[in-house]
Amino acid sequence: MSQVHFIVFANEKGGTGKSTTAVHTAIALAASGHRVGVLDLDSRQRTTTRYLENRDATMARLAEQLPQARYEVLDDQTEAGLTAAIDRLSATSDVIVIDTPGRDDPVARAAILRADTLVTPMNDSFVDLDLIGQVHPDTFKITKPSFYAELIWNSRTQRAKVTGKSVDWVVLRNRLQHIQSHNLARVGAAMDELARRVGFRVIPGLGERVIYRELFPKGLTLLDLKQLGEVGMGHIAARQELREMVAGLSIPSIIEQPGQLAAAG
Template sequence: MAGETPHFIVFANEKGGTGKSTTAVHSAVALAAAGRRVAAVDLDTRQRTLGRYLDNRAATIRRIGIDLPMPVYETFDPAKDDDLAGLLDRLAADADVVVIDTPGRDDPYARAAMLRADTLVTPINDSFVDLDLIGEVDAETYKVRRPSFYAELVWNSRTQRAKATGASVDWVVLRNRLQHVEAKNMRRVGAALVDLSRRVGFRVIPGLGERVIYRELFPKGLTLLDLAQIGEVGIAHIAARQELREMIAGFGLPAGVAEGERPRAAAVG
C-alpha cells in the first residue's frame, strides 16, 4: 500500500466501560500481526489505556527478548502540543492503517478524529443502557422512538466527511457479548439494534467476550494472538481468540489492510 492513503479505524463511544480500548489494542496488534504497518493513537490523555497497554507490551518485548507484532503508537497530549492533525499526518505517512482510540466522553479531539474515519467502530454492551447512547427505546414496547444525540453526531460527521472528501464512512456497532444477560433482554436489544441500524445506517457485528481474560493480559501487554507467551492456555483463551478473528473479519476492511503477506514486528528501543 505504499503511496496510498492509509485506512483510518476510529474507536469512539461517549460511554465508558464498553471495552473500547481493549478492542482498539487487539485490533491494532492483529493488523500488525497480519503484516500491516500500523500506527495507533491514544486520544484519552486521562485514562491512557491504549498507550499504557502498548507500553506494557514494549516492556515485555525488551524483557523477554522476543519479537511480537507491535504497532507504532503515541498518546496525544494537547497540553504539550494540540496539533492533532499534524500528529495524524506524520503517523499516516508511514502506515497502512491508523487505529485511533478516543475517550469515553464528548471531546473536540474525538470529534476531529471521527472526521478522519474510514471505519468508525462504536462498541456497546448488550444492554439498553448502552443502546440509549445511539437510540431512545420505548419503555413498554422496546421499539426505537428516535436516534439519540450520539447517532446525530455520527451522522453529521459522516456528512461532513462526504462533502469534504467524497469518501464514505462505514459505521460499525460492535456488540460485545456478556455472559450473564437474560436471553429475552438480549433478543430485545438485538431487535432494537436492527431497527435502529436501518434508520441511521450502521452495521452490527459481534464483539469480544471473556473480559476477565483481557484484564489478565493487560500487565504484560499481551493479546490473544500471543498464546505462546501467555503460558497456561485454556479453552476460554481459544474461544476468545476466535472471537477476535471473527471481529476483525467483521470489520470488512479493504484488501491489503486486513490481510498481509507476513507478520511484522516493530523494533522497540
C-alpha cells in the same frame, strides 16, 4: 505511498471495552503484516498507550519481538495537534487506529471526521443502547435516534461533502452473553431496527471474559498464545472471537490479502 485507512474507536460512555478492542484490532492488523499506527486521544487515562507500553516492556523482558504498532498519545489537545500527530504516524503506516476518550470531546469529533471505519463498541444492554437510540419502555421499540447518533450522522454527511468518501459505521456488541435471554433478544432487535434507520452495521465484538483483564499488565493479546503460558479452551475460543471480529470490520487491507489474519498467531 498508499493511502492510509483510518479506524476510529468512539463511544462517549466508558466501560465498553473500547481501548481493549482498539489494541486487539491494532495488534491483529500488525500480526497480519500491516504497518499500524495507534493514536491515543485520551491524554488523561492513556489506557491504550499504557497497554502498548506494557507490550514493549514484555518484549524487552523476554528478548523477543512480537507484532507491535507504532503509537503515541496526543498531548497537544487541539485540532492542529491532531493533524500533526496523524501526519507523523501516516509516514510509516498503512492503517491508523485512533482511540478516543469516553466523553464528548472536540478533538474526538475532529478525529471522527477522519474515519474510514468508525467503530462504536457497546455492552449488550439497554443502558448502552441509549447512547445511540431511545427505546419505548413498554414495546422496546426505537422511538428516536439519540444526540450521539445524530452527531455521527452529521459527521458522516460532512465528511462525504468534503472528501466524497463514505464512512463505514460499525457497532460492536461487546460482552455478549453466551446464554440467551429475553432482554438480550430485545436489545438485539432494537439495535437491528436502529441500524436500518441510522445506517450502521452490527457485528459481534469481544465477550465478557476474565482473560482480557489478565492480558493488560503484560501488554499481551489473544494472538500471543505462545507467551501466555498455560492456554485453555477459553483462550482458543476468545482468539477465534477476535479473528471473527477483525474480519467483520472489513478493512480493505485485510480483504485484499485474505487468509493473513487466520495465519497470524
